[in-house]
Amino acid sequence: MEILIYGTINSVALALYALGFALVYGISRLPNFAHGALYVLSGFITWSALNTLKLNYLFSIVLAMVVTALIGAVIYRLFLIRVRGMEISEIIASYAIGLAILEGLRWGGFKGMTYTLPPFIEGSASIAGIAVDYQRLAVIGIGAALVAVLWLFTHHTRIGLALRGMAQDERAALMLGIDSDIMAVVAMGLGSMLAACAAILLLPLGNIVVESGYNVLILAIAVCIVGGLGSWFGAVLAAFLIGFAQILTVVYLGAHFQMVVALLAIILTLILKPSGLFGQQKELEERV
Amino acid sequence: MKHFFTAVSLFLMVCMLLIASPARAAQPIVLGCPLSTAFLYGWGAERGFTLAVEQINAAGGVAVASEKRPLKMEVIDTRDLEPGVPVSEALLAVEKLILDKKADFILGGPVRSEAALAAMSLLSKYKKVSILTSGVLTPKYHETVAEQYDKFKYCFRIHGEAKNLVGEIFANFAELKQKYGFNNLFIMAQDVSHARGAAELVKKLATDKGWNVTGLEVYPTGATDFSMGLLKAKNTKTDIINIWMDMPESSILLKQWFDMKVPALPFGSTLAAAEQPGFWKATEGKGEFTLCNVVNAGNAPSNATPWTMKFYDAYAKRWGVEPEGLGSASSYMAVYVLKDAIERAGSLDPDKVVAELEKTDLMGVYGRLRFDPKSHQVIPAADPKEGAVGSILQWQAGKRVVVYPKSIAMGEIKLPPWMHK
Numbered sequence: 001m002e003i004l005i006y007g008t009i010n011s012v013a014l015a016l017y018a019l020g021f022a023l024v025y026g027i028s029r030l031p032n033f034a035h036g037a038l039y040v041l042s043g044f045i046t047w048s049a050l051n052t053l054k055l056n057y058l059f060s061i062v063l064a065m066v067v068t069a070l071i072g073a074v075i076y077r078l079f080l081i082r083v084r085g086m087e088i089s090e091i092i093a094s095y096a097i098g099l100a101i102l103e104g105l106r107w108g109g110f111k112g113m114t115y116t117l118p119p120f121i122e123g124s125a126s127i128a129g130i131a132v133d134y135q136r137l138a139v140i141g142i143g144a145a146l147v148a149v150l151w152l153f154t155h156h157t158r159i160g161l162a163l164r165g166m167a168q169d170e171r172a173a174l175m176l177g178i179d180s181d182i183m184a185v186v187a188m189g190l191g192s193m194l195a196a197c198a199a200i201l202l203l204p205l206g207n208i209v210v211e212s213g214y215n216v217l218i219l220a221i222a223v224c225i226v227g228g229l230g231s232w233f234g235a236v237l238a239a240f241l242i243g244f245a246q247i248l249t250v251v252y253l254g255a256h257f258q259m260v261v262a263l264l265a266i267i268l269t270l271i272l273k274p275s276g277l278f279g280q281q282k283e284l285e286e287r288v
Numbered sequence: 289m290k291h292f293f294t295a296v297s298l299f300l301m302v303c304m305l306l307i308a309s310p311a312r313a314a315q316p317i318v319l320g321c322p323l324s325t326a327f328l329y330g331w332g333a334e335r336g337f338t339l340a341v342e343q344i345n346a347a348g349g350v351a352v353a354s355e356k357r358p359l360k361m362e363v364i365d366t367r368d369l370e371p372g373v374p375v376s377e378a379l380l381a382v383e384k385l386i387l388d389k390k391a392d393f394i395l396g397g398p399v400r401s402e403a404a405l406a407a408m409s410l411l412s413k414y415k416k417v418s419i420l421t422s423g424v425l426t427p428k429y430h431e432t433v434a435e436q437y438d439k440f441k442y443c444f445r446i447h448g449e450a451k452n453l454v455g456e457i458f459a460n461f462a463e464l465k466q467k468y469g470f471n472n473l474f475i476m477a478q479d480v481s482h483a484r485g486a487a488e489l490v491k492k493l494a495t496d497k498g499w500n501v502t503g504l505e506v507y508p509t510g511a512t513d514f515s516m517g518l519l520k521a522k523n524t525k526t527d528i529i530n531i532w533m534d535m536p537e538s539s540i541l542l543k544q545w546f547d548m549k550v551p552a553l554p555f556g557s558t559l560a561a562a563e564q565p566g567f568w569k570a571t572e573g574k575g576e577f578t579l580c581n582v583v584n585a586g587n588a589p590s591n592a593t594p595w596t597m598k599f600y601d602a603y604a605k606r607w608g609v610e611p612e613g614l615g616s617a618s619s620y621m622a623v624y625v626l627k628d629a630i631e632r633a634g635s636l637d638p639d640k641v642v643a644e645l646e647k648t649d650l651m652g653v654y655g656r657l658r659f660d661p662k663s664h665q666v667i668p669a670a671d672p673k674e675g676a677v678g679s680i681l682q683w684q685a686g687k688r689v690v691v692y693p694k695s696i697a698m699g700e701i702k703l704p705p706w707m708h709k
Contacts, residue, residue: 002519006515010513112566113536113539113561113570114564114569114570115570116570116571118572131548131549133544133547133548205540205543206512206537212537250517255505255514255517256506256508258511
């Protein structure tokens with residue numbers, strides 16, 4: 001039972017890390033290596049709004065989401081648009097921006113373990129004799145709701161449909177009057193907002209440290225590669241596969257090997273099915 | 289003739305100006321400090337050094353033969369406590385301090401054991417006297433000095449090491465066993481050299497001493513979920529969870545421990561998160577009852593020696609925060625110990641300073657400071673009159689209360705309400 005409960009929590013956390021990355025790549029084919037940095041940045045924005053500006057927690061959360069989305073959009077509009085289509089340059093540029101954000105935060109004095117966000121609800125519940133705190137239950141609930149909202153948004157709104165159209169075939173979308181640059185800005189803003197959502201949900205479980213930006217990026221990439229770059233459904237499924245594999249590894253092999261699972265998953269996927277579980281990239285080549 | 293007098297007058301004026309010139313001010317003694325400044329063991333050490341340097345310079349500096357020379361600090365961030373940062377980064381920092389910043393002595397780090405061990409050859413190559421003051425706990429450091437004295441005689445360590453810490457922990461375990469009948473021990477360690485080694489040692493010693501070791505979990509640096517390990521501890525009816533972690537994420541472990549109401553006492557050996565005064569706020573009080581070893585007295589409030597609270601208060605006044613943990617008191621004392629050795633040597637010559645450091649006998653912030661002449665490890669003791677004393681503290685009602693050694697204890701170990709026996 002404990003494997004089921006904590007495996008689900010771990011999987012939802014991984015899915016939250018990866019959703020924003022998958023969304024941006026799926027729509028604009030941009031590997032956003034600043035994703036982890038945006039995750040950490042949104043945590044510090046929330047912390048600053050709450051503790052320095054003394055704003056209400058809910059308002060701080062909304063503010064952090066909006067500001068992070070705007071930062072993501074600005075990053076794309078000012079920097080990444082110039083290297084669009086050149087994948088290596090996109091990776092280098094976005095990674096450099098991520099480094100600048102993380103090192104800038106460190107330089108600005110955001111170091112140590114004293115930066116924390118309060119949980120939404122204090123206390124814990126007992127599920128089949130296993131103690132689980134309410135914040136972790138909130139992660140499962142809100143994480144599931146977020147995926148549902150994202151699905152509704154991309155299937156039942158004009159912007160969402162335009163984003164999907166661009167993800168499926170950018171040239172055809174252009175012929176139908178969809179501005180791919182604007183949609184890419186929207187996608188980057190949305191992806192950044194999803195990074196902020198993940199941070200706001202998960203950071204109350206621990207503390208906000210600059211170093212976690214790198215870890216989040218690695219996990220997001222692992223989930224997206226296994227699920228198939230660009231596939232949101234694949235990302236969610238891969239998050240559950242890796243999430244449960246990690247928990248089973250901790251239980252039966254030891255916590256020491258937990259991080260190896262994600263890296264091993266990347267290697268196995270690249271050997272056995274480079275396009276991932278639901279990826280379309282290179283799929284034709286693989287079939288040939 | 290008129291021109292001659294003018295020229296002579298100008299010459300005399302220039303001579304007088306040169307005599308009175310500040311260029312004649314004594315050349316500073318450069319202390320190179322390779323520290324991982326984004327982490328407690330780095331910034332705590334930097335603050336300790338700064339405080340000592342300011343005090344010594346305000347009192348006139350260091351007497352080298354007939355000259356008083358000021359101290360100057362050069363700090364480079366080695367980043368060696370960060371996950372994934374290679375040891376070579378720390379070595380580059382040490383070499384830069386020696387070659388570029390012209391450091392006369394190396395104080396502080398590298399802070400990670402692996403990096404410090406790798407830096408030993410570098411210190412030997414450049415004949416730079418080094419005093420480790422923070423982080424590095426591996427016994428291999430002073431054992432290496434003892435094994436190859438001629439090569440590594442420039443390396444000293446002024447804070448406690450893992451074997452001392454293990455001894456102190458077992459003294460407390462024995463007391464808890466006697467008082468509450470505790471017998472089950474679960475060990476959680478970070479995947480770094482000193483923590484892995486110490487955890488294995490604790491496991492072996494505990495088994496030898498009749499403890500039932502219910503598990504040993506090693507977590508990668510940066511791990512953020514400890515729930516399965518805590519559940520294992522709970523399911524195996526563990527009484528004490530012994531923790532060896534210096535990563536900031538270890539505060540998450542204590543939060544999870546509280547949320548899951550695990551009926552086992554968290555006893556950190558190195559547990560950087562719990563050492564800091566900010567731990568209470570960071571865990572919203574969930575870390576109450578956590579124990580941790582701050583390695584030396586003075587890193588938490590006690591009356592170990594007359595100098596302890598003087599240092600404690602001066603540090604708090606200078607930095608607006610109490611000494612936060614391992615590295616604060618030892619870094620402060622390292623500067624005074626080095627000053628003492630230089631003054632006795634009357635020179636900055638490394639071999640002469642090494643000889644005088646070996647003769648050090650100073651009553652400092654955390655007791656009588658002497659180095660073992662063969663291994664250059666500070667000599668530990670349970671009584672501050674005999675040697676360097678450690679400090680184990682417990683978080684009680686928002687305060688850090690020293691509970692060990694008994695000679696300086698300010699309170700007793702308490703159990704959380706959900707595990708009262």
